[in-house]
Amino acid sequence: MTALLTLPSVLVIVLVLAAVGFFLGRRRALAASGGTPSTLHSLPRQHGWHVALATAVPALILIVFWSFLAGLVSNIYIDAIIPDDQPELRLPLEQRAGLTEREIEIRVQGRRDLFISNVQALAGAIDRYVANGNATEEEVQRWRADLAPLQQRLQRDGQIVSTAVTQGSLNRALELRRFNAIVAVTGPLAALAMAVIGFAVSLLVISRDFRARISVERWTRGFLVFASTMAILTTIAILSAITLPSLTFFREYGLFDFLTGLTWAPAGDVTGVPAGRNGEYQSELGFLPLIWGTLYIAFVALLVAVPLGLLAAIYLSEFATKGVRAWVKPALEILAGVPTIVYGIFALVTIGPFLQAIVGTTIMPNTVSVMTAGVVMGMMLVPFVSSLSDDVINAVPQAMRDGSLGLGATPAETVTQVVLPAALPGIVGAIVLAASRAIGETMIVVLAAGALSNVTGIEPNPFGAVVTVTTRIVAVLTGEGSGFDSIDVLAVFALAFTLFFITLGLNLLAQRMVAKYREQYE
Template structure:
């Protein structure tokens, strides 16, 4: 039965039940005299649809979400503490305190759980595609069989190398997932059938279907708002725990005010510890300096160009010119950021180096290279938002200014832009947040340095950004998930989250301040 009672099959049945509920509910409502009914037939029909689909779909979403959490918890519970995969070797333990060992073994266990979940999913897909049976998988031995190669050859996505410990735990987890994956769809289907039957039975001439449908819609809106908030909370929770582990081991102030970024996994410029061993220097200042430096250059390019373009389009351009210029500007918004990065690398970088000379700009990658191209990317973003805000300024303000003798330029500068300032500030802050979080352009155009000492004041010099280091480490450049270097990227993301949050709060304060003057 488990092969048929799956969430996709249940979702199809719920949709069919909802369609049937609409037809049957409308037919039953039409059987009553029109003058004696409180609600219209289609309102009764929609009540049946909502009663059938809403509770069951809510259960589906919650079950899928919490099933993943429950599976991770179960995987952690069934993982033996003495398993080699989750313990540091004797050599790795040398020179570490008990607290440091506990932290790193905790990270190892977390990575092991993720690897088991990936392996379990790959085994399920391998069996579902008919490449093997459950009996075949039960006889596999990771030390003798190339299991990882076999699964990848079968089209499965697999993370780390497969060990016997991972294989044995993955088999237990698969059984748990199958049980959970069967119970959830059954509960959802039972709720859908119950809602279908109860809603049909409630239809009567006196039933206030219109009021109930409005409540359903209000509930959907509240649910959507709640999910947006919960998504933010989930992101913060995912970053907080690894970040706290890093801060406990490395130190919050050492990270926040450190002037050097030199992970011990690099082979150049590694600072040495007291015992002569490699020791990571993981200071946040060089990375946030590079991030904010490039963002500042990008805004210096994008804000004047975008704002002037918006003023021209909304106040000076003819209708014909606007119909051509605005779509041409917005084409830039659809260009992938990797294309901007390649353009910066092969065009803007060599051009700037030819202009200022190789002495001032030793490499084609630099702050200016990334900042100028990122500014080009942000121009349509700022111009489009500012154009909409400026067009929203009441025409009466324009007419009044022109009526007392002001020129069109004076009207724009002294009346329209101040009135539109809250929206323009919001557009600039959103552009700043977009610039701070940009990755591909800075990877290709700013320099992918992994060892930085101090800050680089030269705008034509190479820098490293927060997002660049996160991508580099989590895509394989780091020295292993048992390393503090990898924990550091969670701290980077955690700190960057609060920096962008502070920017948005500042923007809200500024918008509120200026809005009070023009409301």
């Protein structure tokens, strides 16, 4: 029986029940009509759908929530049942020597976290040990830590128990297992109960006048509304994902130190500065070198993209023949559709060595540099700038062009003295959007600007490697580290925080500009 009460099997049961409900509901509705279906308020099919939805939807929602909540509840439980005087948590006296209150607290907390994860691992190992058929539940309940080396027995079965099993951890693990067993059964049971209730009630309410269509349509609309709030949910998720760790970081490191620091040297990197207590590596996390590198590359990219993109847009919208447009526009679209990592590798293996060959190795010691990344990123942004500007230029009313030409201006004069000034706000908006993309661009910079270099400060040479906001995020989070455990990881969230708000500000500004511009001509 308990084998049936797992989430996947309950999921299948619920779906089968819903399918059965569909056919039963339809049959019942037809029966209720007494042979003349036209007397029903809703179609039999809609009655069927109503039963199916009433059966499945609440149960499915519960299952989804439960699969997340079960872990959470279990975590809260294990934290609650471990008392502060658990013997395993005590910090030995010799380790306390010379530490401040706060440091002792941190270490005790660390021991607690370790103990909890040990207990959880042990509970999991016992679960699998039992599942493999090596012991019955009753035997397990009688286990003691000293009972025939428990650890070896578990390990012989292929279970990984890394630390020594103590009596305390075994007891807690058994308690945790009892609790987990209850949690594991309650959720599916509740889901099953909900499905059955929904099934029964919705079947019972079927009658000639029951407005099944209205009800089904309400379910549908509910789903549509939920789907449309996904955008808001995503924004909220992003905001909370970056804000909470950032606040912790600002509190621990200091907002002022972060914003004005001239060195970026996380302890996790080789570049760390051994300045901490007992010669430990301590992180120096100054924001200025990163924003310098980011803006430097974005500046070079815009220097390339804006003139080329604008000239291309002007040519395409004002001078080009249809044939030229038909060929050039898809080509630009290809350029826009190429993934950024392809540009990054192109910069790394082709543009970098090419630039180095031109300027020489004394100025450009590495193939990765601001110029390498900037030039390629600029080329990537050309189609972006040109298509946005193209739209903007096309939105300038034809009457203005006709008027200008009618007064005797040449086509070029019309463009430079009438069309461009009229389109200027829109074009500036496009450039701001391009800047926002340049600042947030990651892969080109990671590959071509020196993500793996040891740069820690501000590098003025355009042919030198720099660190940027995005490369540091990738460098820290790509490794094996998991969890908000070190200041370096927290710092990365603070970087994402600043990046998000800088790009958000630029986007809002650009949208406002373009919207204003459009209003002007509508």
